Amino acid sequence: MPTAVPERPAGLSRAPSAGAGSGKGVALPRGVGRTAARIAALTACQAGLLVGLGLLITGPARDRWPLTVEDHVDEAFERGRTGTLTTLSFIGSEAGNTLTVITLTLAACLVLVLLPRLPMWRQAVFLAVAVSSQALVFLVITLSVDRDRPDVDRLDASPPTSSYTSGHTGAATALYAGVAVVVLSRGRGPWRRAVGVLLLLIPLLVGVARLYRGMHHPTDVVGGIVNGCLSLLIVGRALLVDKSVTAPPPAGSLPVADGTRAEPHHGTTIVIFNPTVTDEATRVSLRRVLDHNGHRAPVFVETTRDDPGSGQTARAIRDGATLVVVCGGDGTVRTVADALAGSGVPLAVVPCGTGNLLARNLGLPLSPAEALEAALRGTSHPLDLGRIEGDDLPATHFAAMSGAGLDAAMIEHTDERAKSAVGWPAYLLAGISTLRTPRMGLTIRLDGAPAVRRTARMVLVANVGTVQGGLTLLPSARPDDGRLDLLVLDPRGPGGWLRAVGTLLRGRSRAPRATTLDTLATRDGDRTGVPVEFFTFRRAELVFDSPQSRELDGDPVGPGRRLTAEVRPGALTVLLPSREK
Numbered sequence: 001m002p003t004a005v006p007e008r009p010a011g012l013s014r015a016p017s018a019g020a021g022s023g024k025g026v027a028l029p030r031g032v033g034r035t036a037a038r039i040a041a042l043t044a045c046q047a048g049l050l051v052g053l054g055l056l057i058t059g060p061a062r063d064r065w066p067l068t069v070e071d072h073v074d075e076a077f078e079r080g081r082t083g084t085l086t087t088l089s090f091i092g093s094e095a096g097n098t099l100t101v102i103t104l105t106l107a108a109c110l111v112l113v114l115l116p117r118l119p120m121w122r123q124a125v126f127l128a129v130a131v132s133s134q135a136l137v138f139l140v141i142t143l144s145v146d147r148d149r150p151d152v153d154r155l156d157a158s159p160p161t162s163s164y165t166s167g168h169t170g171a172a173t174a175l176y177a178g179v180a181v182v183v184l185s186r187g188r189g190p191w192r193r194a195v196g197v198l199l200l201l202i203p204l205l206v207g208v209a210r211l212y213r214g215m216h217h218p219t220d221v222v223g224g225i226v227n228g229c230l231s232l233l234i235v236g237r238a239l240l241v242d243k244s245v246t247a248p249p250p251a252g253s254l255p256v257a258d259g260t261r262a263e264p265h266h267g268t269t270i271v272i273f274n275p276t277v278t279d280e281a282t283r284v285s286l287r288r289v290l291d292h293n294g295h296r297a298p299v300f301v302e303t304t305r306d307d308p309g310s311g312q313t314a315r316a317i318r319d320g321a322t323l324v325v326v327c328g329g330d331g332t333v334r335t336v337a338d339a340l341a342g343s344g345v346p347l348a349v350v351p352c353g354t355g356n357l358l359a360r361n362l363g364l365p366l367s368p369a370e371a372l373e374a375a376l377r378g379t380s381h382p383l384d385l386g387r388i389e390g391d392d393l394p395a396t397h398f399a400a401m402s403g404a405g406l407d408a409a410m411i412e413h414t415d416e417r418a419k420s421a422v423g424w425p426a427y428l429l430a431g432i433s434t435l436r437t438p439r440m441g442l443t444i445r446l447d448g449a450p451a452v453r454r455t456a457r458m459v460l461v462a463n464v465g466t467v468q469g470g471l472t473l474l475p476s477a478r479p480d481d482g483r484l485d486l487l488v489l490d491p492r493g494p495g496g497w498l499r500a501v502g503t504l505l506r507g508r509s510r511a512p513r514a515t516t517l518d519t520l521a522t523r524d525g526d527r528t529g530v531p532v533e534f535f536t537f538r539r540a541e542l543v544f545d546s547p548q549s550r551e552l553d554g555d556p557v558g559p560g561r562r563l564t565a566e567v568r569p570g571a572l573t574v575l576l577p578s579r580e581k
């Protein structure tokens with residue numbers, strides 16, 4: 001079908017603007033700096049978590065089980081000592097000694113980089129950074145937590161560091177489990193599983209050796225293992241898994257599936273991009289993907305601070321766009337989706353923002369060029385949108401999640417420069433400072449049911465359920481089920497938080513059922529002490545006792561006392577990767 005859009009419509013620019021990308025002077029390139037900043041931010045959270053656990057162990061939880069029986073474990077090891085076991089424990093302990101770990105890490109990195117058939121720079125950097133980061137966290141812990149060594153005869157000289165955590169075990173976990181990760185992910189032969197398992201056993205043996213030698217309590221060893229594992233997870237995700245944080249691919253390396261050019265696309269493709277999060281290199285790579293897929297003359301349009309997407313989209317629809325591509329974060333996707341709602345014009349989502357929740361939930365690749373390639377080679381699907389309004393909040397749509405309380409306060413407090421520098425961990429850092437957001441009282445009315453009362457630290461109305469790190473907050477949320485979901489989070493005290501985290505970590509398969517209209521009445525007894533509740537509905541009215549921070553798809557919208565959300569089934573047509581690919 002010939003295009004109805006003029007060659008160069010008013011307000012639409014064909015060439016990327018000179019100012020594009022300069023919206024935020026502080027934005028770092030999506031390369032090494034951003035990856036390093038992300039690792040640093042998550043490592044700071046790791047240190048905070050482990051110090052918190054240490055303070056808990058040496059403070060309020062000191063007289064609680066299982067800490068009260070820890071000494072028995074050390075005493076049992078002391079009673080069971082023999083000459084041979086002592087020699088073996090010495091070898092085990094030496095495997096996690098600082099000098100051994102430094103020497104072996106250097107050797108492993110040299111092997112990975114120098115062996116002619118191997119060169120694996122990424123893996124070498126992964127290993128070196130993981131081992132260093134766990135050492136750094138260990139240092140922070142030992143400076144912040146003061147725990148005495150076990151009261152048994154100790155077989156090694158006691159270093160001046162705190163008993164919590166076991167440095168030997170942490171270092172051994174980062175090194176040997178790190179090498180196991182490399183072997184299991186990159187090794188080829190039948191030996192790789194056996195070698196991987198043997199390597200994974202070493203940190204456990206180091207931990208047991210430290211217990212045997214009377215140097216640590218069991219929780220110190222567990223802390224060491226957790227420290228090493230978290231370093232591997234953070235550094236591994238940033239360097240080995242999450243390719244979205246690396247620099248844009250060089251020309252010629254774009255993911256054009258079979259190298260052949262697709263048939264020309266008939267119609268007009270409008271690319272609406274947020275210049276503060278979509279840099280020039282990304283736009284060039286997107287242009288190339290579009291060209292390869294037959295979209296010969298895409299029109300690139302910038303969002304602005306005053307019009308972050310809906311005006312440009314409305315104009316594109318009026319001008320006869322046959323495909324809208326949105327490049328930005330959830331905020332930009334939301335404003336574009338709001339204008340597209342009910343139009344039937346298909347949307348390709350290109351994640352260029354910080355959270356990119358919708359893209360993550362739709363299973364799109366997180367690299368912009370790969371996401372566009374997958375969408376263009378995929379098929380269109382009708383997805384639901386949430387229509388939402390409130391006091392001082394005119395009716396609009398959201399595509400992923402909206403809410404009030406803790407999560408909205410976190411978004412309000414997230415520093416824009418931190419978002420540019422470290423990506424989504426910036427939300428985590430802000431989240432720590434908002435954990436003490438006061439509990440709210442609210443009235444919830446779902447569909448036609450009678451209103452129910454709740455207290456909560458946070459309420460989330462969601463079209464999709466998964467957030468960063470693969471954590472599923474709303475297990476029954478589906479973007480195409482014609483319903484929305486509600487999460488009410490109300491943990492009380494450390495125990496309540498632990499239960500809440502436990503419930504949320506259970507994931508989709510073992511999560512409690514969401515309350516529906518039918519079960520609402522039977523469940524509405526005294527809900528005090530229930531840390532997490534799930535509801536599913538078509539229309540919800542939430543009225544807060546006092547004004548609450550509110551957010552729509554990750555953008556703060558100012559405090560208010562009311563939110564009314566309604567599902568609009570199938571209102572947005574989205575190009576999604578084909579299943580078989």
Ligand SMILES: Nc1ncnc2c1ncn2[C@@H]1O[C@H](COP(=O)(O)OP(=O)(O)OP(=O)(O)O)[C@@H](O)[C@H]1O
Nearest residue numbers: 303304305308328329330331332353354355356554
């Ligand atoms: N040209 C522009 N100049 C300044 N700000 C802009 C411009 N265009 C859009 N914005 C603003 O940028 C903000 C963030 O946009 P976006 O949602 O695309 O990225 P993000 O916040 O990093 O992503 P996410 O929501 O996924 O974390 C929005 O508040 C929007 O109003």
